[in-house]
Structure formats: C-alpha cells, structure tokens
Amino acid sequence: MNIVTGIKLAASAVVFVVFLVLWCKKRHDTLSEPDPKKAKKKRRLPFFGMVISAWFFVACVVNLVTGGPKGISLELEMFSPRVQIGPLSVARTTLTAYVLMLVIAVLCVLFRVFAYPRFRDEPKGLQNALEAAVEFIDKFTRDTAGDLSPALPAYMFSVAVMLIGCAASELLGQRPPTSDLLFTFSLALCTFFLLNYYGVRKKGLFGRVKSLASPSPMIMPMRMLSDVAAPVSLACRLFGNMLGGMIVMDLLKNSLGGYAVGVTTLAGLYFNLFHPLIQTYIFIILSLTFIREATE
C-alpha cells in the first residue's frame, strides 16, 4: 500500500463521514417539514455525495485487494489473467463473478430481513420501484414467450440483475465477468437447456422432433443446426459487445493518461451504463424469442 492509495482511502472516508453528518443534520432539520417531497429534495445533495464517496472508497479497497489496474501499457487479452488459489487456477473474472454473486445474495438477504417486513399495501419509494420492475418483467415474459411457468420471469430477472452487476463491477476497476467467453457461454447454455426443456414439456419428445422436421424431414438437419447455433450466437454477441466496450474504455483511459477525468466519465455513461443495459435487454428478449420458437 503506497502513500497515494492511503491518501485516496483517507480522503474518501473523510468525505463520506462529512456527507453522512450533513445528511443526518438535514434529516433532523427537515423532520418537522410538512411536505415529505420537499424534505427529500433538501436531503438530495448530501445523499448523492455520500453514495459517490462510498463508491470511491469501495473501489479503492477493491483495487487494493486485487492489485488494481496495471500501469499505462495496454495489453489486449482474450482471456483474463489467472490466479492460483490452493490447487486451483481460477480466472480473475470467475472470481469476480463469484464475489458478485455473494454480494447480490447478501443484499437479497438484507432486503428480505430489513425492507420486506416494512412493505405496505400502498407502495412507496423502494417498494414502488421493485413492484414496477417485477411487474414489467412478468408481463414482458408473458408477452414474448407465452404463459409457460412462473419460474421463467424469475430466472430472467436474476439474469438481468447479474448482467447489470457485471457492468457495475467494471466501474469498480475490475474486468467485468461478461468479458469472459466462458461466462457468457454458460448463460447461453442455460437458455439452450430452457428452450429444449420447455419445448419437450409443452409438446412431448415426439412432438418436439416432429416440429423440427416440420415442412419436410429433409430440412431437419438445418433446423437442428439453427437450434445449436442459438446459444453460440447469444454467447458471442454478449461477449463481443462487452469486450468491445471494455477495450474502448481502456483505450480512452490509456491514451488520456492522468488527464482522463471528464472525457472517460462521459464515454462511460454510454459504454458502462447504457450499453450493458441494452445488451441485457437484447439477451433476454432473444432468449425468450428462442424459447417461444421452440414451444410454438
């Protein structure tokens, strides 16, 4: 741990504490405010300051633990560097993915314990947003793939959360797990299993084979090939898009060096926020389309 990292850590911690104190003070001051919306508006600035400084602090800690990004020289790697844990050689992205899953699981448990009992019949704040998201994905799945099972929207929702979490891990200075071909391919394989499972369950084994040979038995190899191509295309699409975005961001950061303050932030709005969201949407809609094709 060199002196610069120490200064960064201390500065972000101090800023966080300052904003926390400010927020508590504002909260205390505005408790008597009759209009809750106005009170919330007054607390907004210290709240955002708190979130940003906490994010910076976490990024510093993560980079301290993992060794952080290397120097200024850019090297393009298809697969991420590996680390040795006992007898296992694990890719860094796999490790990131597992830590991410742990974080999401802990957040879910915290949510279940602390936020869920406070839910009311009249939604408000967090509950409102969550209900809207769940309702949206439920309706979306039903519209795109038909009424198959209540587990399907849940699976798609968790995939979306995971992919967005991967994009967030890039903001913490890690190589995102989605820029690993194996990770995207395993997600695509899940889709492949799902489409075969629902196809067989809805039409029976014989019906599935018959629908593959539907216009004429001659065409069956082609249909099977196109079914096998579905996961490959899904995996390569997600992987290529994510790795492309990462390379563009790396190039920008490396070419600007120490001056990369404003430009990378603006580019990151597209490459780290909008682009992963669109790719998540496309991954889900394509999976659902494949599933519907298999069940129809």
Next chain:
Amino acid sequence: MGFATSKAVDATARQPEASGKINSILLLGLALAESTAIYSFVIALILAVK
C-alpha cells in the same frame, strides 16, 4: 440499420399507440443486424490473440 430505423419511425408515426411493440421489434432487428459485425470482431480477436 438506417433503413430499419426509418421504417420504425414511419410505423410509429402511423400508429403511435403501437410504439412499444415496434420498439422491441426494432431493437431485436438491430441486434441481429449488428451480430455479423460482432462475430467478425470476435473471430479477429481469436486470430489476433491466440
């Protein structure tokens, strides 16, 4: 892609109430059109970086 977008704009202008459906179809089409470029990018990477 430009052609697809112009058609989507046309369709939305004709039937604004169907814009949600048109949007999702447009995004699907754009993703499929983009995929050839992505495949070539991935293949280039595989060739370049072993």
